[in-house]
Amino acid sequence: MNTAMTQAPGSTMSQPTRSRRGSQALRLLQGYAFFYPAFLLVAAVLFVPLFHAIWQSVHAADYMEIGRFVGLANFVNLLMHDGGLRDIGLSIVFVGGSVLLATPLGVGLAVLLNRPMRWRAFFRTVLVAPWVVSQLVTGLLWLWLYDDRLGPLQAMMQSLGIRALITDPDWAMASLILTNVWHSYPLVMVFTLAALQTVPSEVIEAATIDGASAWRRFWRITLPLIRNTLKVAVVLTTLHTFNTVTTILIMTGGGPAGATEVLALRVFKEGFQFFRMEVAATAAVLILLLNIAFSLAFVRVLKSDHA
C-alpha cells in the first residue's frame, strides 16, 4: 500500500522500480554471500562427518572402506556382545557424577563470589583457572595428585584406609569424576555468576523484608530467576563430559580392567587404535543419541516458569 502511494506519478514509475529491484537482488545476494561460506564450513566439518558416521554405523566396514548395508546389526552387536551397554553405563555414571557434583559446586561458588568481599576479583580469577587448563594438563596434574607414591591426595587417602585411587578398579571412576568436576565447575560458576548479576537487588531485598531466610530467598527467588542460564550451563557440561576423551585416555586409558572405559573413549580406541570403523561409528551415533536424550531431559526438568 505504502509503496504504491509513494510511487503515484505513472511516468516515473518504471525507473525507480527497476533500480529498487536491482538493489533488492543485490541485498539478497549479499545475504547469501555472508551466509554460505560459514554454512559450507560447518557442513564440511560437521554435517559431512556426522552423516558419514551415521551411514557407516548401518554398514559393514573393511578398514576405511564402507562395506555392505547391515541394518542395525552393528548396534545389536555392540550392545549385546561387545560391551556397549557397559560402556554406556560407565558414560552415564561419569556424566551423572560430574554434573551432580559440578553444578552445586559451581552455583555455590558463584553465590559466594557474588557477595561483597575482600579480594573478590582475585578469587574469581583463581577459581576460573581450572577451566583454562587443557584436558591434557588436567589429566597429567591429577595423575600426579593421585600418584601411588608421590601424590599428596594419595597420602590423605591412605590414612582413610584407601590404598590406591586411580589404579584401583573400585576408585578409578570416582577419581576421574573428581578430576572432571575440577575441570568443569568453572563453566557453571561463570554462567551462574553472570546470571546472578542480572537478578535485581531490590527483588532480593523485597524477599528479605517479606521475612524469607537467606536459604529460602535462594530457593524461592534467586534460583528460579537464574534457572534458564543454569539450564544452559548444565546441558553444556553434560555434552562436554559425554564427549571427554583426553583426560580419561591420559589418566586411565579405560582401565584398570575396563573400569573407566566410557563410550567416548571406546569411539577413540575403536577408530584410531583398532581401526574398526563400524564399531567406532556405531558408538559415536550412540553418544549422539545419549547427548540428545540427556539434554532434552534437562530442558524438561528445569522447565522455565517464565510467562
Add this chain to the structure above:
Amino acid sequence: MASISLKNLGKSFNGSDVVKDVDLDIAEGEFIVLVGPSGCGKSTTLRMLAGLESAGSGEISFDGTPVNDWTPKERNVAMVFQSYALYPHMTVEANMRFPLEQSKMPREDVAATVRGAAEMLNLTQLLGRKPKTLSGGQRQRVAMGRAIVRRPAVFLFDEPLSNLDAALRTQMRMEIRKLHDKLQTTTVYVTHDQVEAMTLADRVVVMDKGRVIQVGTPMEIYERPATRFVASFIGSPPMNFVPARLEAAGNSLVLWLHDSVRLPVPPAHVPRLLPWRNRGFQIGVRPEHLLQQGQGQGVVEFDTVLCAVEVTGSNTQALFAIGATQACAVWQADWSARPGQTRTLAMNFERLYIVDEASGLIDAPAA
C-alpha cells in the same frame, strides 16, 4: 502499628556522611513523608528503618524498643519499592502469598487474606497473571497488596510513584492516602516530589545533605519554611528571592529590591523590617503573592516589564526582571498578558519573607 523514634541516626559510605544526626519521632498511625532532592539521604534513612541497611550511628526504636540489631522480619515492616520489586516468576497471587508463607500462617487464612487484599486493591481479576503482563499501575497495586497482606507495624514507601505517568500518579496518590486512612498503619514515605509530600503527609520531613532541615505539617512547611532551601523546595513555582536593602527616608523606610525597584515600606511593617537595616538580607515572596494592580489591600505597587508568559489555562505564569534577578508571578488566568508588556504589580508586605543572607534562615510573616 508502631511508633518510631530516631535518635542521632547517621550513616556514612566510604567516609562521606550520607545521613547525619537525624532526630525524629513518629507517632503511631502517622503518615510521614521524607522529602528532599536526590542524594539528600532520605532513601538511606528509609532503608535503615527497614533494616536493609545497618545504622551507622545512633538509635532506631519501635515502640520504645531499640531495633538496630533486628532483622526486617523482626521489625515487622513492609516496603514498596520504586521498581515495585515483584517476583517476576510468580503470579500476582503467589507474590501476595509469599510474605504470608514466610510467617507460617495457616493455608486457609493465607487464601482468605490474599483474597481480601486483592478485593481492596481491585486485583481479583489479575491474581493468575505474571507481573510482566501487568501495566505500571497494576504492578504498583500488586506491590501494595504484597505489603498490606501481612498487616505490618510500619509501611515504608520508597518513591513508589516515580515510574508512573502523571495521571496515574495522581490516582495512585489518592489510593495510597485512602489506604492509609483505612488501615491507619504508621507510614514512612520517601519522595522527591513536593506535591506528593504536600498531599499525602500528616507531617513532612524536609531533608538536605543528610540532615533534617525542617519537620512540620504541610501547611507549616509551606507557610513558615525555616530556611531558604525549604522555601525554594516546597511550592511550585518556587519562592522568588531578591537581594534587598533598606534605606531611611525621614521617619520611614524604603525597601530597595536589587537597587532597581523602590518600595516605600508601609508604616505597619516598619518595626518588622527595622532590625534588618544594617544586615545583608534577601526578600522572599511566593509567586502567588505577587498580585496585579488593584488587587489586595495595603499593598505597595511597582511597575515591571514581562519577559515571558506561560498560560496553562487555569492560571498564568509571568516572568519579569527585578534588576539582575528573574522573578515569577502566578495569576488566575490572565489571557491578555504578553511578553514585553509593562505591568503594575502589587507587593503584599503581609506575605513578605525575609531571608538572612549569611545563614539562609527565614523570618516568616506572622500567620
